[in-house]
Amino acid sequence: MKLAVLFVALASAGVTSTAFAAQLQGKVTDTKGNPVKDAMVSVDGGTQTTTDAQGQYRLQVADNSHLHLHISSDNYKHGEQDLTVSSGTITQNFTLTAVQIENIVVTASPLGRSALESTTPVTVLSDDQLKLNTEPTLGDTLDKLPGVQATHFGAGASRPIIRGMDGPRVKVLENGLSVGDASTVSADHAVTAEAASAEQIEILRGPGTLLYGNGAIGGVVNVVDKRMHEQPVDTFNGSVGARYDSANNGETVNADLNGGNGKFNWHLDGTHRNTDDYDIPGEAIEGDATTHGSVDNSQLKLNEYAGGVGYTGDNGFISVSGARTESNYGIPGRGEVDAPDITIDMKKTAWQLHAGLLDPFAGFSKVRLDAGYTDYQHAEEEDGDADTFFYNKQSEARLTLNNNPWGEWQGAMGLHIMHRDFSVQGAEQLTPNSNTDTLAAFIMQERKVGDFRFELGGRVEDYRLNPEAMTLETLIGEEEYQPEKLSDLNTTLSAGLVWDFDPSYNLSLALTRAERAATAEELYSYGPHDATQSFELGSEFRIENGQIVVNAGDANKEIANNIDLTLRKLDGSWTGSLSMAYNRVNNFFYEANTGLVASDIVNSDGEGDLPVYQYAQDDAELYSIEAQAKIPFNDSWSMDLFSDYTRGKLVDGGNLPRISPLRFGSTLNFDVDQWHADVGMIAYARQTDVAENETETAGYTLVNAAVTYRLFGDSGDMLLYLKGTNLTNQEARPHTSLLKDYAPLMGRNVMLGVSYNF
Numbered sequence: 001m002k003l004a005v006l007f008v009a010l011a012s013a014g015v016t017s018t019a020f021a022a023q024l025q026g027k028v029t030d031t032k033g034n035p036v037k038d039a040m041v042s043v044d045g046g047t048q049t050t051t052d053a054q055g056q057y058r059l060q061v062a063d064n065s066h067l068h069l070h071i072s073s074d075n076y077k078h079g080e081q082d083l084t085v086s087s088g089t090i091t092q093n094f095t096l097t098a099v100q101i102e103n104i105v106v107t108a109s110p111l112g113r114s115a116l117e118s119t120t121p122v123t124v125l126s127d128d129q130l131k132l133n134t135e136p137t138l139g140d141t142l143d144k145l146p147g148v149q150a151t152h153f154g155a156g157a158s159r160p161i162i163r164g165m166d167g168p169r170v171k172v173l174e175n176g177l178s179v180g181d182a183s184t185v186s187a188d189h190a191v192t193a194e195a196a197s198a199e200q201i202e203i204l205r206g207p208g209t210l211l212y213g214n215g216a217i218g219g220v221v222n223v224v225d226k227r228m229h230e231q232p233v234d235t236f237n238g239s240v241g242a243r244y245d246s247a248n249n250g251e252t253v254n255a256d257l258n259g260g261n262g263k264f265n266w267h268l269d270g271t272h273r274n275t276d277d278y279d280i281p282g283e284a285i286e287g288d289a290t291t292h293g294s295v296d297n298s299q300l301k302l303n304e305y306a307g308g309v310g311y312t313g314d315n316g317f318i319s320v321s322g323a324r325t326e327s328n329y330g331i332p333g334r335g336e337v338d339a340p341d342i343t344i345d346m347k348k349t350a351w352q353l354h355a356g357l358l359d360p361f362a363g364f365s366k367v368r369l370d371a372g373y374t375d376y377q378h379a380e381e382e383d384g385d386a387d388t389f390f391y392n393k394q395s396e397a398r399l400t401l402n403n404n405p406w407g408e409w410q411g412a413m414g415l416h417i418m419h420r421d422f423s424v425q426g427a428e429q430l431t432p433n434s435n436t437d438t439l440a441a442f443i444m445q446e447r448k449v450g451d452f453r454f455e456l457g458g459r460v461e462d463y464r465l466n467p468e469a470m471t472l473e474t475l476i477g478e479e480e481y482q483p484e485k486l487s488d489l490n491t492t493l494s495a496g497l498v499w500d501f502d503p504s505y506n507l508s509l510a511l512t513r514a515e516r517a518a519t520a521e522e523l524y525s526y527g528p529h530d531a532t533q534s535f536e537l538g539s540e541f542r543i544e545n546g547q548i549v550v551n552a553g554d555a556n557k558e559i560a561n562n563i564d565l566t567l568r569k570l571d572g573s574w575t576g577s578l579s580m581a582y583n584r585v586n587n588f589f590y591e592a593n594t595g596l597v598a599s600d601i602v603n604s605d606g607e608g609d610l611p612v613y614q615y616a617q618d619d620a621e622l623y624s625i626e627a628q629a630k631i632p633f634n635d636s637w638s639m640d641l642f643s644d645y646t647r648g649k650l651v652d653g654g655n656l657p658r659i660s661p662l663r664f665g666s667t668l669n670f671d672v673d674q675w676h677a678d679v680g681m682i683a684y685a686r687q688t689d690v691a692e693n694e695t696e697t698a699g700y701t702l703v704n705a706a707v708t709y710r711l712f713g714d715s716g717d718m719l720l721y722l723k724g725t726n727l728t729n730q731e732a733r734p735h736t737s738l739l740k741d742y743a744p745l746m747g748r749n750v751m752l753g754v755s756y757n758f
Helices: 002-014 127-133 138-142 520-524
Strands: 022-030 040-043 048-050 056-061 065-072 079-085 088-091 094-096 122-126 148-150 160-162 170-174 198-205 219-225 237-245 250-260 264-275 279-283 292-294 300-313 316-331 342-361 364-382 385-406 409-426 434-449 452-467 470-474 477-481 486-502 505-516 526-529 534-537 542-544 547-549 558-569 575-597 611-632 637-650 663-672 675-684 700-712 717-725 749-757
Touching (some): 022 079, 040 056, 048 056, 079 094, 122 127, 127 700, 127 717, 138 148, 138 198, 138 219, 160 170, 434 520, 470 526, 470 547, 520 611, 534 575
Parallel strands (some): 022 088
Antiparallel strands (some): 022 056, 065 079, 148 160, 198 219, 237 250, 250 264, 300 316, 316 342, 342 364, 409 434, 434 452, 452 486, 470 477, 486 505, 505 558, 526 534, 542 547, 558 575, 575 611, 611 637, 637 663, 663 675, 700 717
16 A cells, blocks of 8 residues: 555645646537536546536646547537647537437546447446435346346345356446455355445446456446545535335435535445345245245345545545445345344445546656555354354555557556455354455557547456465364465456447447456355355365365466447437347356255264355356347337346356346336336246256246436425335246245335435
C-alpha cells in the first residue's frame, strides 16, 4: 500500500492547482433541436462535465493540445469529436441521435465506453429496474438477465454465474475493486456486495482479465455506489426506501445522504434487512412431510453502513470511504433427524481510496489510483455455537494512466498489485492457511478508422500462492500435509472491433486468450463441510483403494480461448441484440461428484454419509447464445423478449456439472404518464445434459408482474411499487444449485416498496 500513500500526497497537492488555460463550451441537442439535459461531455482519459437543463456545458481543458471528446446520454447514440484546442474559449456544439436501447457508460471500462460500444456484451442495471430486481443476494438480483444465472444456495449465499462460469472465474467488484470476501471459496459463503446501496450494477460477459486479473476469466460484475465522487458536489441530496416481502416476512430499509460545497463532499448510507424462513408451495425434501410449506433455516439478517469524504479540484479528485457489513444467515439442511442448524455469522470492514489527476505530465491525460483494504471474517455455527472460522485480509492497488494519442491509438495502461492473507481455524479447516500475491502490468489501446473501432489489449501477471501445512484425517489416522507452492506467469491477450455498418446497427467481435492460475480451494481442499453437505477434495489429491495420495495433481493453469460475436439493433420498429460465444478452456477446473461418501476415505462417525466432491481438471468447451428484443406496439404498449442457452461439456466426453438449461422469457409492458405495469414469464427447460453422478432437473415456469407509480414534488420524487413473483406458486429447483433437492426457490411472493429521492 506504499503506492497508495504516495499517491494520496500527490493528489492532495495536485487537486488544488489549476493546469488549464482554455475553456470548451457549447450546447448538446437532439436531432430536433431540443436540449439534452445531463449528457456527459468528457475528454478521453481526462476531465468531464454534464449539460444543464438548456443542454449547455463548459469544460476546462489544456491549451495547445489535441483532444478526443466523447458525448453520451443514456437514451442516445454515443458521439465523439477530435479537436485541436488553442488558448482562450472554443465553442463546439453537438447533436445526438436518439436510440431506443438504454446506453449507459460502463465505469468498469478504462476507456469510458458505453454498453453499446463494448466489444463484448454488457448489461447495466440502474434506476427503477435495479430497485425492482434487488434481492437479498447479488446472484438472485442478477439471475434473470440474459447469460446470467445464480447458485441459489439458500437465502443468504447466492453467487452470480456468467455463461456457466462462477466462483473464482467471475470477479465481483465494488467501484472497480475486489469485494475481498470468501465467496469464491465455497458455495455457502455470501457475496458481500449489497445491491440495495448500489447506483448501478455492471455485468461484463466473457474474459475481463485485462484490468482485474486472475479471477475474471468468465466475466466481471461491478457494483457501483455513491461513496466516491469525481465531479464536484454542491447540493444536498439523498434517498430513503423501504420494502416488505410476503413470502419470508422480509423487511428492508435503506437510505443514503450526499452533500458538498463544490470542493469538499461527503456521503452516508445504510441498509437493514431481516427475513424469516421463506415459503414454498410443497415439500422442500420430497417425501418428507415435515418440510412442507417452508424451507427450514433460510432466515437472514443484515446490517450495512458506510461513509465517505472527498475533495474535487480543477484538475483532480480524491475520495476515501469505509463500510461495515454484518450478516447472519441460515443454510438449509438435508432434513436429517437431530442434525444441527448451520448458520453463517459474517463481518466485514472495507476501506477504499480513489484519486485521480488530469494532465499529470507530458504524454498522459490522466493518472488514477484505486486502492482498497478488506478485513473479512465469518463463523460457521452449529445450533448457535461457532466451531469453524474463516478469515480473509486483502490489500489491492491499481494505478492506471490514460495516454495521449500515439499516432492514431489512444487508451490506458497500468500496474495492478494484490495481496491476500486467507486462513481457516477450527473443526472444519477445509483448506490450508495461505498467502496469495499478484503483480501485473496491463495495456489497452483503441483506434477509430471510419465506421470501425479497433481495440487491442494485453496483461502479464505474476501469481504466487504460498500455503501452510495442515493435518488430514484419513482411514489410517492423522497425516501432516505440506502442500506445494504455486507460481505462475499468466498472460492475457485480446483483440476486438466494433463496426457501425448502419446508423441503426453495429456488429462487435472479440477474440481473447486468457490464463488463470488455480486457487487454494481448488488445489488443497480437504475435509467435511456441513454447510455444503459434502466432503470437499482438491485436485492435488488422488484416491487409490481408499487411500489418499497427496500432491498427486499437476496444478496446471486454465487457458481460455474465447470468441464473442454480438449484433445490435439500436432503433427502428424493434431493438435488440444477439450474442454468440465459444470458449475452449484447457485444464478447466470443475467440482465433480465422485460417487463416494466420506466414510470411504476417512474415519468418520457423524459425517460418513456426506458425498465426496472433488475438483478435477479436463479440457472443456462452452457454447453460449443470448438474444433479447424490445418491440414497441404504440406509445403505451411494448413487449420484451429474451432467451439464453449455455452448453458446457468435456472435450473427451461428458458434461460439466450444474449448467443452466435453455431459458425463454417474455414481458408485456404498459406505460402511461407516471404509471408502469408489466406481466411476464420465464420458462426453464428440463436439463438432461448432466454430469456423472448428477441427476436431471425438471423444467418450470415462473410468472411475475409489477406495477409502479411515480409522484413528483417540489423537493423530490417518490416511487411506489408492487411486484409479484412466482405468482402461480410453482415448485422450482434450479439445476445450478447444490441444494436443489433440499431448498427449492421461493413460492408466491408479493413485494410492496417505496423509494423517495430528494
